[in-house]
Amino acid sequence: MNKTINQKAWYFVIPVFVLVAFNAAIPLMTVVNYSFQETFGNNVFAWEGTRWFKQILLSERFHASLGRQFAFTFIILLIQIPLGIAIALTMPKKGWGVPVCLILMSMPLLIPWNVVGAMWNIFALPDIGFLGHSLNAMGFDYNFTQQPGDAWFTTILMDVWHWTSLVVLLSYAGLNSIQPAYYQAAEIDGASRWATFRYIELPKMKKVLTLAILLRFMDSFMIYTEPFVLTGGGPGNTTAFLSIDLVKMALGQFDLGPAAAMSLIYFFIVLLVCWVFYNLMMKNEAQS
Amino acid sequence: MSLELKNVEKKVGIDTHIHPTSLKLKKNTINVLLGSTLAGKTTLMQIMAGLDKPTSGEIWFDGKNVTGMKVQKRNCSMVYQQFINYPNYTVYENIASPLVITGVKDDEIKQRVGKVAELLKLSAMLNKKPDELSGGQQQRTALARALVKDSDLILLDEPLANLDFKLREELREELPKLFEDRDCIVVYATTEPSDALMIGGNTATLLEGKVIQYGKTLEVYNKPENLISAKVFSDPPMNIAEITKRGDNCKFTDNDVQWKSSAKIKDGTYKIGIRPHNITTYKEGNNSVEINGKVQISELSGSESLIHFTNGNLNWVSLSNGTQQKNVGEDTKLYMNTDEFLYFDQNNRLVNNG
Numbered sequence: 001m002n003k004t005i006n007q008k009a010w011y012f013v014i015p016v017f018v019l020v021a022f023n024a025a026i027p028l029m030t031v032v033n034y035s036f037q038e039t040f041g042n043n044v045f046a047w048e049g050t051r052w053f054k055q056i057l058l059s060e061r062f063h064a065s066l067g068r069q070f071a072f073t074f075i076i077l078l079i080q081i082p083l084g085i086a087i088a089l090t091m092p093k094k095g096w097g098v099p100v101c102l103i104l105m106s107m108p109l110l111i112p113w114n115v116v117g118a119m120w121n122i123f124a125l126p127d128i129g130f131l132g133h134s135l136n137a138m139g140f141d142y143n144f145t146q147q148p149g150d151a152w153f154t155t156i157l158m159d160v161w162h163w164t165s166l167v168v169l170l171s172y173a174g175l176n177s178i179q180p181a182y183y184q185a186a187e188i189d190g191a192s193r194w195a196t197f198r199y200i201e202l203p204k205m206k207k208v209l210t211l212a213i214l215l216r217f218m219d220s221f222m223i224y225t226e227p228f229v230l231t232g233g234g235p236g237n238t239t240a241f242l243s244i245d246l247v248k249m250a251l252g253q254f255d256l257g258p259a260a261a262m263s264l265i266y267f268f269i270v271l272l273v274c275w276v277f278y279n280l281m282m283k284n285e286a287q288s
Numbered sequence: 289m290s291l292e293l294k295n296v297e298k299k300v301g302i303d304t305h306i307h308p309t310s311l312k313l314k315k316n317t318i319n320v321l322l323g324s325t326l327a328g329k330t331t332l333m334q335i336m337a338g339l340d341k342p343t344s345g346e347i348w349f350d351g352k353n354v355t356g357m358k359v360q361k362r363n364c365s366m367v368y369q370q371f372i373n374y375p376n377y378t379v380y381e382n383i384a385s386p387l388v389i390t391g392v393k394d395d396e397i398k399q400r401v402g403k404v405a406e407l408l409k410l411s412a413m414l415n416k417k418p419d420e421l422s423g424g425q426q427q428r429t430a431l432a433r434a435l436v437k438d439s440d441l442i443l444l445d446e447p448l449a450n451l452d453f454k455l456r457e458e459l460r461e462e463l464p465k466l467f468e469d470r471d472c473i474v475v476y477a478t479t480e481p482s483d484a485l486m487i488g489g490n491t492a493t494l495l496e497g498k499v500i501q502y503g504k505t506l507e508v509y510n511k512p513e514n515l516i517s518a519k520v521f522s523d524p525p526m527n528i529a530e531i532t533k534r535g536d537n538c539k540f541t542d543n544d545v546q547w548k549s550s551a552k553i554k555d556g557t558y559k560i561g562i563r564p565h566n567i568t569t570y571k572e573g574n575n576s577v578e579i580n581g582k583v584q585i586s587e588l589s590g591s592e593s594l595i596h597f598t599n600g601n602l603n604w605v606s607l608s609n610g611t612q613q614k615n616v617g618e619d620t621k622l623y624m625n626t627d628e629f630l631y632f633d634q635n636n637r638l639v640n641n642g
Binding site for chain 1: 377390433
């Protein structure tokens with residue numbers, strides 16, 4: 001076979017190549033570069049090997065923020081996934097209620113993240129915020145700027161408010177793709193509401209739910225803007241999740257080396273968890 | 289045991305889905321609901337099953353009024369056009385599911401599932417999940433689920449429509465045998481007249497939410513009460529023309545073709561219905577009459593040839609055996625078997641039914 005050799009075709013790849021280089025490869029390599037060296041400004045670098053990685057991996061500060069991060073992600077997944085499915089199940093399937101519900105559900109998703117943070121900050125302020133003031137008026141000692149428990153409560157509530165809609169919309173789409181005949185068949189069999197959910201709706205929603213959990217895991221694991229505006233990581237360090245801690249280290253303390261090492265470790269953790277999770281969820285799929 | 293619909297009517301908003309219908313289905317019978325899409329077959333079945341309530345009228349089962357009784361309490365099963373199985377259950381668990389819910393003992397479940405699986409040739413696939421099966425096997429699983437329960441009423445809603453041709457033929461042959469020794473009423477909805485003929489039993493022809501005729505399948509086919517029933521129960525479509533009868537002589541209104549009729553009917557104008565297979569490219573029967581036709585379309589399937597032709601205002605279909613090669617636009621001679629003509633009066637009722 002005579003292949004036509006035309007090296008000009010490479011020119012067509014150049015735009016994508018440049019784009020990917022500038023938005024992914026080059027910044028990432030800069031971080032890799034910083035993570036192995038010490039810098040004193042003025043472009044003076046000294047080789048440090050894996051010192052920063054060891055330092056980060058052994059530091060209590062990193063362990064603490066990683067722990068907080070996992071706790072936060074775990075809690076919001078635990079709330080948002082069941083809550084999202086529950087809301088999707090109660091949403092109307094036809095009539096004027098459908099667009100109303102869909103629009104209402106999409107609203108929180110359309111609000112810029114820092115606005116969400118600012119909104120909840122004002123909403124929850126103990127003296128003038130509606131939530132904070134009401135809680136205090138009801139006799140609860142609520143102050144999210146000073147009490148860690150309240151700060152966590154507010155952050156989680158904010159995230160649930162902001163992101164449950166995503167799970168709802170995905171679940172709703174999954175539910176709507178189930179043919180009515182399935183429900184009739186279950187009804188004829190005499191299956192209970194729970195059995196119908198467990199053996200028809202849940203398996204049929206498997207794919208969208210996998211997607212929902214993955215998206216919510218990644219987003220919540222990388223959360224920055226909203227808690228930064230709401231609590232700024234405080235009080236103390238109690239709501240300093242990984243990304244907040246990272247920014248503090250990189251820009252607050254200007255520890256570029258350790259911060260770069262931490263970025264890479266952070267990145268690999270996200271990658272690893274997503275990979276493991278995806279493979280577990282899709283295991284059955286692969287068998288068939 | 290019998291299922292009786294008494295003046296059942298179903299309205300949704302201002303639309304009437306089922307006009308008042310009375311129908312009595314007897315024990316140990318297969319009953320075909322034959323009609324095109326939107327004829328009301330599915331609605332009628334859902335009312336029979338109790339999945340849907342009639343707007344008015346009553347449903348009696350086994351001498352009891354069961355109108356409004358929930359489907360769970362009725363001991364019926366249903367198979368759909370789509371292959372409906374529990375997605376993450378194995379074939380075994382799927383077939384066993386109605387028994388598990390009603391609390392049958394494990395040993396008995398095992399034995400009954402095994403028996404039904406064998407009947408439906410699923411024994412080798414009991415441990416597979418539905419999405420690992422072919423469409424035919426998935427539908428067999430759904431059928432097995434319906435059979436394992438010993439229902440009083442088994443409803444099959446176009447169960448073969450989503451299968452490819454070969455599987456459809458195969459399953460269609462097996463179906464009547466599956467229900468042979470069962471103490472139940474089977475209702476089978478289909479759009480295909482050939483399904484009804486192969487399944488036998490009784491047939492109800494439906495059009496636009498009305499039951500046109502109900503009776504033994506062959507009787508409904510050979511002696512349709514009226515023109516509508518004849519049309520519903522004919523595929524390819526029935527050829528219809530107006531004729532006049534004077535004594536023994538009959539003549540088409542639209543052309544000069546004449547024949548002698550032995551039908552004992554008064555002189556006058558009638559409509560006749562001729563099934564496509566009674567117009568052939570060769571003579572059939574002792575009283576065949578020639579008709580000229582201009583070929584419009586010619587479809588050969590190997591064993592049969594469909595030739596669409598025109599003669600003046602008539603636009604007809606003929607069905608002959610074998611491959612009858614005709615060119616489009618060609619003038620050809622065809623033969624009508626006049627013994628098989630169906631004569632309808634001005635009210636569309638069959639008159640030569642003696």
